[in-house]
Amino acid sequence: MKPIMEQSYRETLRIIPASDQAIAEAARALSAGELVAFPTETVYGLGANALDGEAVAAIFATKGRPRFNPLIVHLADAEAVSPHALLDDAAKRLAAAFWPGPLSLVLPKRPESGISPLVSAGLETIAFRVPAHPVAHALLATCGLPVAAPSANRSGRISPTSAEDVAAELGDAPVLILDGGGCPVGLESTVVRVMDGRAELLRAGGTPREEIEAVLGQRLASPTPIGTAPASPGQLASHYAPNARLRLNATAPREDEAWLAFGPDAPENAGPSFNLSPSGDLKEAAANLFSALRRLDETGTPTIAVMPIPDHGLGEAINDRLARAAADRP
Numbered sequence: 001m002k003p004i005m006e007q008s009y010r011e012t013l014r015i016i017p018a019s020d021q022a023i024a025e026a027a028r029a030l031s032a033g034e035l036v037a038f039p040t041e042t043v044y045g046l047g048a049n050a051l052d053g054e055a056v057a058a059i060f061a062t063k064g065r066p067r068f069n070p071l072i073v074h075l076a077d078a079e080a081v082s083p084h085a086l087l088d089d090a091a092k093r094l095a096a097a098f099w100p101g102p103l104s105l106v107l108p109k110r111p112e113s114g115i116s117p118l119v120s121a122g123l124e125t126i127a128f129r130v131p132a133h134p135v136a137h138a139l140l141a142t143c144g145l146p147v148a149a150p151s152a153n154r155s156g157r158i159s160p161t162s163a164e165d166v167a168a169e170l171g172d173a174p175v176l177i178l179d180g181g182g183c184p185v186g187l188e189s190t191v192v193r194v195m196d197g198r199a200e201l202l203r204a205g206g207t208p209r210e211e212i213e214a215v216l217g218q219r220l221a222s223p224t225p226i227g228t229a230p231a232s233p234g235q236l237a238s239h240y241a242p243n244a245r246l247r248l249n250a251t252a253p254r255e256d257e258a259w260l261a262f263g264p265d266a267p268e269n270a271g272p273s274f275n276l277s278p279s280g281d282l283k284e285a286a287a288n289l290f291s292a293l294r295r296l297d298e299t300g301t302p303t304i305a306v307m308p309i310p311d312h313g314l315g316e317a318i319n320d321r322l323a324r325a326a327a328d329r330p
């Protein structure tokens with residue numbers, strides 16, 4: 001077999017199983033300013049060295065992402081945050097309780113942090129996350145760099161939860177894709193801003209609000225309602241958009257609709273259909289959501305009808321993504 005170094009992923013996008021050798025090569029690519037797509041427990045990320053402004057600019061170009069939408073910086077462990085940002089007592093408690101895991105903390109930036117200002121879109125804060133996925137962890141530990149990584153989809157589209165879905169999103173962009181299989185959580189991290197003695201939920205996600213509130217001993221301020229000016233620049237109304245229209249809170253499918261069902265009592269559909277969790281488990285539904293939307297969208301259906309999903313636990317994030325996928329496109 002040819003060594004990976006000789007393979008030409010620099011010219012075309014490549015999927016490589018995440019062996020130790022491939023992870024070492026991906027770490028070298030990050031150090032050299034190249035882009036690497038890698039699995040995390042939430043979704044696949046499109047990573048670049050956060051200290052390298054040109055590499056970070058390539059993320060925005062590859063995704064077609066607006067420059068005002070800041071990126072999350074991924075680190076191998078919680079200690080690596082301190083040179084870059086200030087953690088108050090609440091931030092320390094959240095980091096201790098949920099890292100590694102699907103939580104991002106938006107924190108005040110230290111002026112001496114070498115992280116490129118492009119990462120945080122010029123804001124005084126930066127979002128950090130310590131992922132739990134073993135491939136993400138090995139990559140971060142091997143390169144020893146802070147890695148800026150948005151979800152590895154084209155801007156505005158559904159986040160990828162498999163290496164094949166990354167490849168479908170990024171086309172022929174020069175990106176090495178580490179294949180680590182499916183993403184067990186399936187929804188992006190929960191984003192919480194912790195500063196000035198306050199903790200606010202900016203994006204519902206893979207860590208349920210209730211668990212965060214239990215650790216803080218107080219309620220989190222609610223995320224910005226869809227359609228109003230977002231506190232988190234990425235929280236635009238239309239996002240996660242399939243080509244099909246979505247019809248939410250449907251009790252039964254209509255003719256010519258694809259059917260996204262939930263729970264044991266779901267009606268059948270003659271056409272394409274997928275049950276997010278036949279047993280009614282929100283964790284299973286979250287893990288299946290994005291790939292189910294992609295698979296139903298690939299049938300070319302004009303409309304995907306979606307059953308109501310309970311709004312507690314991971315249901316809050318599932319309903320957030322569905323509402324954005326259903327929102328009017330700009």
Ligand code: TXA
Binds near residue numbers: 069070106149187203
């Ligand atoms: O699970 C995840 O979070 C995935 C994986 C790859 O880690 N990443 C991800 O990144 O979802 P992205 O770029 O698709 O979403 C980042 C979100 C956006 O809504 C962005 O606006 C917000 O985090 N964000 C980042 N930095 C921020 C900051 N300084 N202040 C407020 N919001 C911020």
Ligand code: MG
Binds near residue numbers: 150151159
């Ligand atoms: Mg995203």
